[in-house]
Every structure is written in structure tokens, then in C-alpha cells.
Amino acid sequence: MIGMTGIYQHSLDAKGRIFVPAKLREELGDIFVVTISMEKCLCAYSAESWGRVMDKIKGMSRANQIKMRPLFAHAAKCELDSQGRILLPQGLRDFAGLTKNVAVVGNGDCAEFWDAETWAQIDNVETTPENIAEVFMELDF
Numbered sequence: 001m002i003g004m005t006g007i008y009q010h011s012l013d014a015k016g017r018i019f020v021p022a023k024l025r026e027e028l029g030d031i032f033v034v035t036i037s038m039e040k041c042l043c044a045y046s047a048e049s050w051g052r053v054m055d056k057i058k059g060m061s062r063a064n065q066i067k068m069r070p071l072f073a074h075a076a077k078c079e080l081d082s083q084g085r086i087l088l089p090q091g092l093r094d095f096a097g098l099t100k101n102v103a104v105v106g107n108g109d110c111a112e113f114w115d116a117e118t119w120a121q122i123d124n125v126e127t128t129p130e131n132i133a134e135v136f137m138e139l140d141f
Contacts, residue, residue, distance in 0.1 A: 003027065004106030007123070009116060011100055016093060017085040018102055020044075024111045025084060034092060034113070035075035041105075042088070042096045042113040044078070049109045088113070 008021040020028065024044075033050045037043045045053065057068050074095065078086040088098065096113060103119035105112040114122070125131075 003108045004111050006106045007119075008104040010102050010104055012088070012093070012098060012102060013085075015087065016090060017081070017087050018104070018113070019083070019085050020080060020111070021104060022084065024104065024106060025080065027106075028111060031077060031079045033075050034078050034086070034088065035071055036092070036095050037112065040096055040115075040118060042092050042098075043107075043110040044113070045110050052109075 004024050004027045006021070006023060008024070010019045010021075012018050028044055028046045029048075032044050032046050034042050034044045053071075057065055060068070074091060076089050076092060078088075080086060093099070097115045097118065098113060099115070101116035103114045103116045105114060105119065
């Protein structure tokens with residue numbers, strides 16, 4: 001498994017549907033989970049990746065499991081339609097500030113859905129030689 005990679009620009013339609021790029025659909029499968037994240041974006045997990053999240057949470061104390069409630073309360077099981085789109089529920093779109101233009105970003109074991117302007121600002125800050133050098137040092141390259 002290579003993982004999810006790339007940046008793709010798409011638009012939400014009037015019904016709140018968004019096209020999922022073919023390269024990411026290969027990793028996500030036909031049915032996957034979209035939920036909130038630590039940042040102002042949404043994360044989509046394949047059934048396999050979501051299973052790993054569930055396994056980690058099951059191993060936590062009940063007190064820590066309760067802290068995970070928002071992750072589940074705001075999660076949506078999404079199924080691709082015949083045109084490769086999913087419907088993002090209004091609550092999830094509101095959380096991430098998604099209104100029209102969306103950047104779909106591969107991030108290893110998940111795909112992220114960002115407001116395109118917000119993503120452009122983050123990408124600009126994160127994609128600097130200094131930051132990339134830190135990343136490679138962290139990876140011990």
C-alpha cells in the first residue's frame with residue numbers, strides 16, 4: 001500500500017457532493033468514513049484504516065474512550081455514487097468551512113478535505129525548504 005498522496009482541486013455541487021479523485025478512491029474503497037479532524041478539515045478513512053482507529057480506541061480506558069465521542073458523533077459512512085462522488089453532510093461541511101472550492105489532499109492513511117483558500121495558506125507555510133528539511137531529519141534521511 002502506497003498510501004494516499006497528491007493534491008486535487010474540486011468543487012462541491014449544490015447538493016453538497018464532491019468528486020473523490022480516482023487515485024484516492026483506489027485507497028479508500030467504495031465505502032469509507034469521513035469525520036472531523038484536529039484541524040479545520042475533514043478526514044476520510046478506508047474501512048481498513050477506520051478499523052485500526054477503532055482497535056486503538058477499544059484498547060483505551062473508558063474515560064479516554066469517552067473523549068473520542070466527537071470523532072464518532074460527527075463521522076459519516078460515505079458511499080461513492082456512479083460518478084465517483086460522495087455526499088458530505090452539512091454538519092461536516094460546516095465544521096471544515098467547506099462552501100464551494102475544496103482541496104482534497106492525500107495524507108498517508110487518510111484523505112483530507114480542506115477549504116481551498118485555507119489549504120493554500122497552510123500549504124504555503126508548510127512547504128518551505130526549512131520545514132521540508134525538518135521533515136527529512138525527523139525521518140532520519
